[in-house]
Amino acid sequence: xxxxxxxxxxxxxxxxxxxxxxxxxxxxxxxxxxxxxxxxxxxxxxxxxxxxxxxxxxxxxxxxxxxxxxxxxxxxxxxxxxxxxxxxxxxxxxxxxxxxxxxxxxxxxxx
Numbered sequence: 001x002x003x004x005x006x007x008x009x010x011x012x013x014x015x016x017x018x019x020x021x022x023x024x025x026x027x028x029x030x031x032x033x034x035x036x037x038x039x040x041x042x043x044x045x046x047x048x049x050x051x052x053x054x055x056x057x058x059x060x061x062x063x064x065x066x067x068x069x070x071x072x073x074x075x076x077x078x079x080x081x082x083x084x085x086x087x088x089x090x091x092x093x094x095x096x097x098x099x100x101x102x103x104x105x106x107x108x109x110x111x
Contacts, residue, residue: 003032005040008032008036008037008040009040009043009044010074011030011032012026012030012040012041012044012050013044013049013050013067013071013074014071015030016050016061016062016063016067017063017068017071019062020053020055020060020061020062021060021061021062022058022059022060022061023038023041023059023061026041026061041061044067045061048064048066048067049063049064049066049067049070050062050064050067051063051064
């Protein structure tokens with residue numbers, strides 16, 4: 001299934017969260033071709049989320065402070081969504097438990 005632009009942006013930010021990387025390294029980390037990564041990086045650079053740096057005589061990309069803030073916000077949002085889903089599952093399970101208990105007690109009474 002094809003990844004959306006937003007998913008690719010998230011993956012690029014995630015790949016750059018630890019250290020500056022070349023286009024090839026980002027493409028490898030995200031499992032996306034270099035041309036697409038270059039296009040997404042251009043957008044991220046224009047919006048001051050990523051910056052180009054010369055690192056060991058290579059052209060690398062790194063997160064800006066703004067990019068790191070957005071990456072952290074996205075990470076927290078995903079964790080909260082997973083927590084919300086878990087709470088819903090637990091709540092639904094708790095609603096079914098009394099019904100199961102009632103069924104078992106009715107079976108015991110009928111025997």
